[in-house]
Amino acid sequence: MYRPEIKVLDCTIRDGGLINKWQFSDEFVRKVFIALSKAGVDYMEIGYKSSEKYFSRHENGKWKFCDDDDIKRVIDGVETDMKLSAMADIGRVEPEDIPPKSQSVLHMIRVACYANQVDKAITLAHHCMDKGYETTINLMAVSKVIERDIDEALNDLSKSDVPTVYLVDSFGSLYSEQIRALAKKYIEALPGKQIGIHTHNNQQLAFANTIEAIICGINRLDATLYGMGRGAGNCPLELLLSFLKNPKFDIRPILEVIQELLIPLKAKIEWGYHIPYMITGVLNEHPRSAMKIMAEKELPDLRQFYEDLIDGEPLD
Amino acid sequence: MYRPEIKVLDCTIRDGGLINKWQFSDEFVRKVFIALSKAGVDYMEIGYKSSEKYFSRHENGKWKFCDDDDIKRVIDGVETDMKLSAMADIGRVEPEDIPPKSQSVLHMIRVACYANQVDKAITLAHHCMDKGYETTINLMAVSKVIERDIDEALNDLSKSDVPTVYLVDSFGSLYSEQIRALAKKYIEALPGKQIGIHTHNNQQLAFANTIEAIICGINRLDATLYGMGRGAGNCPLELLLSFLKNPKFDIRPILEVIQELLIPLKAKIEWGYHIPYMITGVLNEHPRSAMKIMAEKELPDLRQFYEDLIDGEPLD
Numbered sequence: 001m002y003r004p005e006i007k008v009l010d011c012t013i014r015d016g017g018l019i020n021k022w023q024f025s026d027e028f029v030r031k032v033f034i035a036l037s038k039a040g041v042d043y044m045e046i047g048y049k050s051s052e053k054y055f056s057r058h059e060n061g062k063w064k065f066c067d068d069d070d071i072k073r074v075i076d077g078v079e080t081d082m083k084l085s086a087m088a089d090i091g092r093v094e095p096e097d098i099p100p101k102s103q104s105v106l107h108m109i110r111v112a113c114y115a116n117q118v119d120k121a122i123t124l125a126h127h128c129m130d131k132g133y134e135t136t137i138n139l140m141a142v143s144k145v146i147e148r149d150i151d152e153a154l155n156d157l158s159k160s161d162v163p164t165v166y167l168v169d170s171f172g173s174l175y176s177e178q179i180r181a182l183a184k185k186y187i188e189a190l191p192g193k194q195i196g197i198h199t200h201n202n203q204q205l206a207f208a209n210t211i212e213a214i215i216c217g218i219n220r221l222d223a224t225l226y227g228m229g230r231g232a233g234n235c236p237l238e239l240l241l242s243f244l245k246n247p248k249f250d251i252r253p254i255l256e257v258i259q260e261l262l263i264p265l266k267a268k269i270e271w272g273y274h275i276p277y278m279i280t281g282v283l284n285e286h287p288r289s290a291m292k293i294m295a296e297k298e299l300p301d302l303r304q305f306y307e308d309l310i311d312g313e314p315l316d
Numbered sequence: 317m318y319r320p321e322i323k324v325l326d327c328t329i330r331d332g333g334l335i336n337k338w339q340f341s342d343e344f345v346r347k348v349f350i351a352l353s354k355a356g357v358d359y360m361e362i363g364y365k366s367s368e369k370y371f372s373r374h375e376n377g378k379w380k381f382c383d384d385d386d387i388k389r390v391i392d393g394v395e396t397d398m399k400l401s402a403m404a405d406i407g408r409v410e411p412e413d414i415p416p417k418s419q420s421v422l423h424m425i426r427v428a429c430y431a432n433q434v435d436k437a438i439t440l441a442h443h444c445m446d447k448g449y450e451t452t453i454n455l456m457a458v459s460k461v462i463e464r465d466i467d468e469a470l471n472d473l474s475k476s477d478v479p480t481v482y483l484v485d486s487f488g489s490l491y492s493e494q495i496r497a498l499a500k501k502y503i504e505a506l507p508g509k510q511i512g513i514h515t516h517n518n519q520q521l522a523f524a525n526t527i528e529a530i531i532c533g534i535n536r537l538d539a540t541l542y543g544m545g546r547g548a549g550n551c552p553l554e555l556l557l558s559f560l561k562n563p564k565f566d567i568r569p570i571l572e573v574i575q576e577l578l579i580p581l582k583a584k585i586e587w588g589y590h591i592p593y594m595i596t597g598v599l600n601e602h603p604r605s606a607m608k609i610m611a612e613k614e615l616p617d618l619r620q621f622y623e624d625l626i627d628g629e630p631l632d
Contacts (some may be wrong), residue, residue: 191431204552207521255618258591302572306567
């Protein structure tokens, strides 16, 4: 699939950081930065912009905050056209923690929100645009939102100046037909805007659903090295770049950095397809219960875990 | 997706046996048999029918041969409607090694062949039908076959009495659009026959491509417990049964047997998504070179592995 409008964003450090609390060494982040640059990736999302008011530096690594001095140190001296992005969660960052673009090496701020926070997200995104950044809004967990509320959020977004809106399958629960229906809805509701896709791999559908989104006309694609990301992880960048026929992409630097950094890391911290994540994906639930049992020394009874999640008093 | 015609076949022991040379204990096979029965799976493929003329019993476990006495021992006393299948490869079994159905607990023989062996496969399949078995022909590695040769093979199959033909993505290299085109081709070329799908997971597309095949009207579906199978493995049964809305399926016995047998086994012998398998899948190559380097003590240079596979003198 070759389409020049397609832009790939790698969020290994940002979404992968949800596993290790963003405790990546400078050397790790620099090597990822260089590999992604060489591979022709369009954007690297290097972490979150968060406020120390809400998160301690003691518990969280520096990529939870993305101070410009930290970023500058790891990108120093590297020639690249790749742009840098950071994510901002509604209610977890103060607008004043985001410096003007003229004082930052970041090019883009992506604002993540739930459907019921979309007004706040638009306000923050407009604030970032006023400061000079490219911005997007990433509407999380839409698999849990009733259609009327999605439509309302999209209607609000259509009236905003935010140029890009992401379809996000936070729970890894959507099948290709659902991705198709949602992609159509987003494209129709948001004329003149770019649509993006961010998937999770609970049902081994992250890559397949990203392909489906591309076929539907979605042009902004999230992926991570070796699929690293919270729980079951994300769409693997190496698969995505192999699928895209754009000659600007080269997977060889990606293979190198996966071998040097990601395979050893995966031997230490766990992500990818596991039955607990599969169960929460199938049941369209937040993966937190699965992450909890995956962190235990011994995996508890999986049948019981499943039955507990489907159990509930019938409610008329 | 609920469609009563859909039949699910589990080939954990048969395709998984390609990893451990069919060295499964009787207890393992019996527990799998019981779990699949309880889960409502339609067929269990318990191994290969092979001739000792071609394979040694010293190197290969009993499920490479599927003697009736061995099968009877592991299924003894279990009440079930589930049918049993064995696979026969062209050139690796003698017709006389297949007993008449009246003397066997097997219900079905699936004949696997390459496109250029289809005449031999039809002859063997007719032989099995004459002996009283259900039969299928599984046309392997079609991603490597030029369209004209696929058409010719399908034309031959259309004139045969064989009631079921499988679309097989042996190298795990096909994308959903290619599955759709092939499914359409098979369905149109084989009126009155059932079509099946067997996928490999090199690009994390085994489950997604199985869903695509279902949407296209394919009704015979292969899967394995926890995706166990050669190289990157197959479509995971637990995902497939969760997707199918047929109330006859129950994933809870599958979760139990995965926890008891498959998770411990996967800690010892490797299958699933790994970069070498991904590379052969992306390049539409047989996974043998990937399996070779995966068996080495230390993974060699993956970029080099990729470059060696794409390298070649330009040939006019």
